[in-house]
Amino acid sequence: MARIILAQSQECIAEAVNVLRGGGLVCLPTDTVYGLAAAAENNAAVQRLFAAKDRASDNPLPIFISSINALPSVCDDVPVDVMQLANAFWPGALTIVIPKANAFHSLALVGGDTVAVRVPGHELVLAIVKEFGRPVTGTSANISGLPSPSTAYDADAQIGDRVDLLIDGGRAGGAESTIVDLTGERPAILRQGAVSAQEIERVLGAKVSK
Ligand code: AMP
Ligand code: MG
Numbered sequence: 001m002a003r004i005i006l007a008q009s010q011e012c013i014a015e016a017v018n019v020l021r022g023g024g025l026v027c028l029p030t031d032t033v034y035g036l037a038a039a040a041e042n043n044a045a046v047q048r049l050f051a052a053k054d055r056a057s058d059n060p061l062p063i064f065i066s067s068i069n070a071l072p073s074v075c076d077d078v079p080v081d082v083m084q085l086a087n088a089f090w091p092g093a094l095t096i097v098i099p100k101a102n103a104f105h106s107l108a109l110v111g112g113d114t115v116a117v118r119v120p121g122h123e124l125v126l127a128i129v130k131e132f133g134r135p136v137t138g139t140s141a142n143i144s145g146l147p148s149p150s151t152a153y154d155a156d157a158q159i160g161d162r163v164d165l166l167i168d169g170g171r172a173g174g175a176e177s178t179i180v181d182l183t184g185e186r187p188a189i190l191r192q193g194a195v196s197a198q199e200i201e202r203v204l205g206a207k208v209s210k
Pocket of ligand 1: 190
């Protein structure tokens with residue numbers, strides 16, 4: 001069973017970082033739904049995460065970074081349109097698919113050359129990722145095929161016995177992040193979520209495929 005800890009508790013950040021450093025899994029509230037964090041560059045940790053979610057091994061996991069300044073850890077030459085969207089929506093519920101950095105190796109990308117990344121709009125998550133110092137996975141804390149949990153209770157019921165630490169931070173935002181792919185010829189929405197296509201088009205000054 002996971003240890004359950006309250007988001008308000010003093011040792012929360014340190015405990016979460018310890019689990020990440022040890023290759024463990026942390027279930028935590030975010031600005032969208034409850035998420036599952038593992039050290040993205042730790043193969044064993046990411047493999048455990050795929051198993052915990054019963055996740056198909058060819059379905060990549062999104063990545064959290066702690067700020068726009070950390071983009072170079074996952075992408076070598078950050079395209080202008082990525083910066084425009086990041087400046088407009090981060091921290092927040094927009095996941096952006098971009099070319100991965102040569103030096104960023106993660107099983108979360110399942111062998112692809114792109115990475116889906118965002119800076120979440122949740123102070124506790126940002127503090128944990130910042131203190132950890134490297135990218136972490138930012139996938140929803142559900143078992144594949146089941147609904148994404150928006151409370152610690154729901155997350156515990158689904159996945160509590162498969163993670164090392166569960167942080168109870170009350171109700172999470174609810175809506176999933178929008179995923180926009182900027183690696184193709186024109187921007188494409190891969191998943192509709194909290195940010196609308198119109199908002200993205202306004203920032204880019206261009207049409208996006210839906
Ligand atoms: P989940 O992991 O269930 O929270 O959902 C994240 C979504 O992001 C899934 O539908 C993934 O297929 C998608 N995703 C993650 N990484 C990538 C990527 N590099 N390119 C395209 N989609 C991605
Ligand atoms: Mg999901």
